[in-house]
Amino acid sequence: MLDHFLVALGAVVPIFVLVGIGVTVRLRHLLTEAEIRNVNAMVFQIFFFCMMFYNIYTADFDKTFRPQLMCFAFFGILGLFFVAIAVVCLVEKQDFRRGAMVQAIYRSNYVLLGVPLVANIYGQELVAVPMALIPVVVPLYNVLGVIILEVFRGGPIAPIPIAASVLRNPMIRGALLGLFCRVVGLPLPHPILAPLHEVAMATTPVALIVLGASIRLDGVKAEPLQLAFCTVARLVVVPAVMLTAAALLGFRGVDFVTILSIFSTPCAVAGFAMAQQMGSDAMLAGSCVIATTLFASVTVFGWIFAAKTIGFI
Numbered sequence: 001m002l003d004h005f006l007v008a009l010g011a012v013v014p015i016f017v018l019v020g021i022g023v024t025v026r027l028r029h030l031l032t033e034a035e036i037r038n039v040n041a042m043v044f045q046i047f048f049f050c051m052m053f054y055n056i057y058t059a060d061f062d063k064t065f066r067p068q069l070m071c072f073a074f075f076g077i078l079g080l081f082f083v084a085i086a087v088v089c090l091v092e093k094q095d096f097r098r099g100a101m102v103q104a105i106y107r108s109n110y111v112l113l114g115v116p117l118v119a120n121i122y123g124q125e126l127v128a129v130p131m132a133l134i135p136v137v138v139p140l141y142n143v144l145g146v147i148i149l150e151v152f153r154g155g156p157i158a159p160i161p162i163a164a165s166v167l168r169n170p171m172i173r174g175a176l177l178g179l180f181c182r183v184v185g186l187p188l189p190h191p192i193l194a195p196l197h198e199v200a201m202a203t204t205p206v207a208l209i210v211l212g213a214s215i216r217l218d219g220v221k222a223e224p225l226q227l228a229f230c231t232v233a234r235l236v237v238v239p240a241v242m243l244t245a246a247a248l249l250g251f252r253g254v255d256f257v258t259i260l261s262i263f264s265t266p267c268a269v270a271g272f273a274m275a276q277q278m279g280s281d282a283m284l285a286g287s288c289v290i291a292t293t294l295f296a297s298v299t300v301f302g303w304i305f306a307a308k309t310i311g312f313i
Contacts, residue, residue, distance in 0.1 A: 018205050019290070022212020031213060037276075040210045044273045047203040049174035052138065054200040055111075056178030057188070059135050060128060069129070069255050070136050073262055076242055077137065080106045080263075081144050084233075097226060099152035099280040103271040104230040104288040105238065107141050110134075112204050112269065114261030117300070121313070122254050130258045135179070137262060142171040145271065149278040171270070207269045211286055214276070223284050230267070230284075231291045235299040239264035243303065247312055256312045257304075264303050266292035 025031055031039065084105040088098050108114065111134060119127040146169045167173065181188065242263040246256055267288045276282035307313045 018208035019212035022209040025213045036213050043207050044277050045170050049170035050196050050199040051203040052171045052174030053178040054196045056175050095152040097281045099149040100275045100285040102148050104267045105233045107268045107271050108265040109268045110262050113265040117261045118257050126254045129254050139175045145274050149280050153279040227287050230288045234292050266296045
């Protein structure tokens, strides 16, 4: 039990260290508000593009291919997305907040916390299982995020304009370009891949620092009901439903923990950047990242402990 607690704690503490650096940047006035917005735009436009391209281009699709697990992840996220829209539209009347709330419910920090969680439980020899789902989960997260934020900021609902908006998103373009290069077998030399790898590795730390520099403490208190609703939904309700479904469908071992890492981890940091760039409630989105990350060490520990006690892992 202590080992699992330390795994969850070890995944959460580095995030708060980086967010704390961002808070220090704000407190020491090292960046102005305008500069913070510009840095966040750089992360969204450049860093996330490079990260998505590199992850897709270098993914080892042949090492671990589990179609049933991929289908569960894909349709599980898609179903959760539509349920989240229906529920949020019932409890929240302002479109400005709806997009951020839907993202907070369906979109997890899978790459940042989920993959290391599986690796810490089963070791590096089985980390290829969650890694193989990144080309499925991450693009789906981004496509759905662009769609929901575009719709709730008053963008056109017609399929063609929405598709065009999705394709303009840097993360989607990076994923599509990486996939294209893989399909056509375009070899990229090391002098090109090396800096892309460095930018990809820097994306999460920089995004977290910008997050810390962007969020004020009073922002966490601005919408307490919406924040509490999203936090409970993300960390308790969603994993309860999805893990029950996974158990009933027979997923066990590393497959079950991979599903757990998708549906029980905190809100994605990228959701904050997208909310800020696309006119949604970025303060609420950032607050959801902080709150869910804070409580995740307890809830993720609880889900792991329960699953291990029952015998699913």
